[in-house]
Each structure stands twice: as structure tokens, then as C-alpha cells.
Amino acid sequence: MSNARIPGRNFLFVPGPTNLPDRVLRAMNVASEDHRSSKFPELTLPLFAQLKKVFKTTTGHAFIFPASGTGGWEAALSNTLSPGDKVLASRFGQFSHLWIDLAQRLGLEVIVQEEEWGTGNNPERIEEALRADKSHSIKAVLATHNETSTGVTSDIGAVRRAIDKAKHPALLFVDGVSSIGSLDFQQDEWGVDIAVSGSQKGFMLPAGLAIMSVSKKALAAAATAKVRRAYFDFNDHVKANASGYFPYTPALPLLYGLREALNILFEEGLEQVYKRHHHLAEGVRAAVRAWGLKLCAKEPKWNSDTVSAIMVPDGFDGAKVIDIAYRRYNLALGAGLSQMAGKLFRIGHLGDLNELMLLGAIAGTEMAMLDVGIKVTPGSGVAAAQAVYRAAPLLQA
Ligand SMILES: Cc1ncc(COP(=O)(O)O)c(C=O)c1O
The missing domain is CATH 3.40.640.10 (Type I PLP-dependent aspartate aminotransferase-like (Major domain))
Incomplete structure (x- = not known):
């Protein structure tokens, strides 16, 4: 990252603080x-x-x-x-x-x-x-x-x-x-x-x-x-x-x-807010599967609709993915904490978010993982999330 001003918005995908509408x-x-x-x-x-x-x-x-x-x-x-x-x-x-x-x-x-x-x-x-x-x-x-x-x-x-x-x-x-x-x-x-x-x-x-x-x-x-x-x-x-x-x-x-x-x-309605969070989370989880990676959550029943903690493969450091995402692509991901330090990174998907914002985060995550040498198929996570989002878009036109 140079010292020049970075145009556009910072992609804030830590699980809080979240985007301010x-x-x-x-x-x-x-x-x-x-x-x-x-x-x-x-x-x-x-x-x-x-x-x-x-x-x-x-x-x-x-x-x-x-x-x-x-x-x-x-x-x-x-x-x-x-x-x-x-x-x-x-x-x-x-x-x-x-x-x-x-x-x-x-x-x-x-x-x-x-x-x-x-x-x-x-x-x-x-x-x-x-x-x-x-x-x-x-x-x-x-x-x-x-x-x-x-x-x-x-x-x-x-x-x-x-x-x-x-x-x-x-x-x-x-x-x-x-x-x-x-x-x-x-x-x-x-x-x-x-x-x-x-x-x-x-x-x-x-x-x-x-x-x-x-x-x-x-x-x-x-x-x-x-x-x-x-x-x-x-x-x-x-x-x-x-x-x-x-x-x-x-x-x-x-x-x-x-x-x-x-x-x-x-205005959105609480029930719709919950549904939207589930829908956005499902896209992220589809991306994780397409990357061939695992969530920290041991079984689907534990899956959180507000944050996904994604395990990096053995031999890689989750903190490096986070640092590259931040420095190269202006994307803030959540860190692994305590005994999970280095073992995972987190995508927060809560608050004022929609499908294309998530796709940006998934794309940036994919680039950062490729940059540190994690062998994911370029575009695979984005394509998997797109399929989820296209199947039942938030805006039903
Ligand atoms: C589940 C949970 N509990 C408590 C806290 C602590 O809250 P705060 O940092 O606002 O003091 C956090 C912060 O991320 C949290 O995620």
C-alpha cells in the first residue's frame, strides 16, 4: 500500500464494528x-x-x-x-x-x-x-x-x-x-x-x-x-x-x-433482517466450500449467520491473508484470536450489507489467499456465492 490516498470505500468486513449507514x-x-x-x-x-x-x-x-x-x-x-x-x-x-x-x-x-x-x-x-x-x-x-x-x-x-x-x-x-x-x-x-x-x-x-x-x-x-x-x-x-x-x-x-x-x-422488518443475514451467510459458506476450506464451526448446526471463521490450510498463516487483504486490497477481515491466532481469518457479514458488498469481500479474500500461496481456484468462491445470491436475490424485481 503506498501512502497515497486510497480511493473508494474501505471494505470493512470485521465482525464489528460494522458499516455505518x-x-x-x-x-x-x-x-x-x-x-x-x-x-x-x-x-x-x-x-x-x-x-x-x-x-x-x-x-x-x-x-x-x-x-x-x-x-x-x-x-x-x-x-x-x-x-x-x-x-x-x-x-x-x-x-x-x-x-x-x-x-x-x-x-x-x-x-x-x-x-x-x-x-x-x-x-x-x-x-x-x-x-x-x-x-x-x-x-x-x-x-x-x-x-x-x-x-x-x-x-x-x-x-x-x-x-x-x-x-x-x-x-x-x-x-x-x-x-x-x-x-x-x-x-x-x-x-x-x-x-x-x-x-x-x-x-x-x-x-x-x-x-x-x-x-x-x-x-x-x-x-x-x-x-x-x-x-x-x-x-x-x-x-x-x-x-x-x-x-x-x-x-x-x-x-x-x-x-x-x-x-x-x-423499516426492513426484523424478520427480513434475520433472513438477509442468513442469505448473505449462505453465500459466504458456499464460497468456503468452493475453496475447499473448512469453517471453524464443527457442524452446520453451529454456523453463525453474522460471522464465518474460515480455517486456513496447514502451513499457512491466517494473519498473512488478513494483512495482504488489508494492505493490497483495502479489505478488513477479522483476525484469529487466542488459540485460533494464525489458524483462521473471519469474514463478518452483519449489519448494513448486501449481496454485492459480500461478493467484493469474497473476491478480495480470494485474491489475498492466492497471493499468500493458498491453492484456491480463482473465481471459485465468487461464482459459488453468486449462484446462491442469484437463486433468491434480496431485491425481488
Ligand atoms: C460475542 C462478544 N461478546 C463481547 C464482546 C465484547 O464487546 P466490546 O468489545 O464491545 O466490549 C464482543 C466483541 O467483539 C463479542 O463479539
Whole structure:
């Protein structure tokens, strides 16, 4: 890459932050204003109501914290649990790992169920662990809905059924950072007590907001929870949010951006948003098959519709593919993290995307792989994805 300006758009295909729609960019271009004015709730109250529709909850309380998804994890745990409380969590990728690490740092005792990376939550093992916990000392189950590091989606409804079958009262906390707003998510139906998301993925915004929805049961747990918390205290927000305010200065442009992003999501329709993500992902998966490569996801049931983690053949370094794609073709792919470093690269396919954008990413990936010596047939991935996209185009003319 020379130092000259690179014309055209950067092809941003990391699995978050995602592309910002022009409408969202324009909506965020606002002057500062008084967040204590009598007019301010006209912006905020509808946001809380609309967010509940995205989480698919009628009884949950939507929270908007100035933070990233990690802050949402901390808010979930610190508001509901006490030091030494036991939580049950499965680890099968870098983000499920980091949530466990955060829980341990908050002084919780985490019972870790190790699952192979490339798989996800195992409802049978969760049920077994809960049945064995006769004294109900496990206070919460942590489940990562979409493990972004390996491109794995888990069945959260099945995790709920496992908890119910064990007749266990544990709260269910779900990381939906790279799923909510892109993949079907049903807080009430699945009995999710806290769902955590972030602004920079399905919500098509810059990072900066932790967006959450909390059940009545989880809010009640805050009354006795003793993990120290201040900035992220649910109660401060509940009180201020009731009239459309926040306990401290909100990130105003992001709130205007969120309003527009929600408009965009509802104009398309959530069900169509999920279908589009599946369709775009199917094209990427067809390309991977045509290249003769494998996904990190061990079986199709784990395939994520928001991100594909693609294993590079033995003897090659996934980081080189990513670097060439970036430096030569202005294409940003996601890196392999932790134990997957060098072994894979990721194509994020979530947010404001369509078929031709994906074809550009697939073409660039193919060129970068050829450049590092991976023997894929030139054009094969693009042709395979084209076939998927032509068979059922998003725009039915
Ligand atoms: C599944 C998942 N959980 C949590 C996080 C952490 O979120 P953040 O980086 O917004 O703090 C990420 C970030 O990519 C993620 O993909």
C-alpha cells in the first residue's frame, strides 16, 4: 500500500464494528444540547420502547449505558450477584472466555464447562450441572449466543429448557453482542434474564453504547446483590429512565444514531433482517466450500449467520491473508484470536450489507489467499456465492 490516498470505500468486513449507514452518520451529526431539557425525553422514551421490540420483550427493562459490550457484561454480573456466588459458564471461544475472566475478577466463583472451540453451549451438560446443584448454589448461567471468535451460534431456547428441566432457579444471562439486531433473539420466549449487546454490530453504530434488557427477576436480584457497583448501577438508571433521563451525561450523538438505526431495522422488518443475514451467510459458506476450506464451526448446526471463521490450510498463516487483504486490497477481515491466532481469518457479514458488498469481500479474500500461496481456484468462491445470491436475490424485481 503506498501512502497515497486510497480511493473508494474501505471494505470493512470485521465482525464489528460494522458499516455505518449514511443515514446513521447523518443522524449523529448533531449539535450538543441540554440533556436535562423538558424536550429530551421525546428522543429517549421511544428508544427504550423500540429496543424492547428488538429484544422481543414486553416485561424487560431496556438499559443504555455509555460503554461497550464488556461494560454490559460487568453491569449484568455486578447488579445481580454477590462475591463468592457461583455461576455456570461454558467456554468455547475468546469472548465466552473473556466473560468468564471478568466474572472471576469481580469475585464470583465460575464453574467452567469447557467445550471444543467450534462448538457452543451444551444444554445436556448444563442440565446435568444444574441437577447436581441440589442446594441451588449456582445463581446464574452465562451463555454466549454468538461466539464471534469462532463463528458459532448456540440455541438459547435449548439452554432455557435445560434450566427448566433441572427445575433450577438460576438466572440466565446471555451475551448477544454479535447477534442481537442481526439474528433472531427472543428474550421473553427464551426466559433470558439479562441480554447484553453493544452498539457497534447489529445496531450499525460506532462502539460506545452497551445496550441491555433486564427481566423483572434480575432487577429484583439487585436488591440483595453485593458485588460493588456505582457507575453501572441499574437502580440509578431505572429511576432516571422512567421520565426519559439518564443519571449522568449521555452520549448524545449515539442516541440520535440509535434512533435512526432502529428506524432502519424496523423499516426492513426484523424478520427480513434475520433472513438477509442468513442469505448473505449462505453465500459466504458456499464460497468456503468452493475453496475447499473448512469453517471453524464443527457442524452446520453451529454456523453463525453474522460471522464465518474460515480455517486456513496447514502451513499457512491466517494473519498473512488478513494483512495482504488489508494492505493490497483495502479489505478488513477479522483476525484469529487466542488459540485460533494464525489458524483462521473471519469474514463478518452483519449489519448494513448486501449481496454485492459480500461478493467484493469474497473476491478480495480470494485474491489475498492466492497471493499468500493458498491453492484456491480463482473465481471459485465468487461464482459459488453468486449462484446462491442469484437463486433468491434480496431485491425481488
Ligand atoms: C460475542 C462478544 N461478546 C463481547 C464482546 C465484547 O464487546 P466490546 O468489545 O464491545 O466490549 C464482543 C466483541 O467483539 C463479542 O463479539
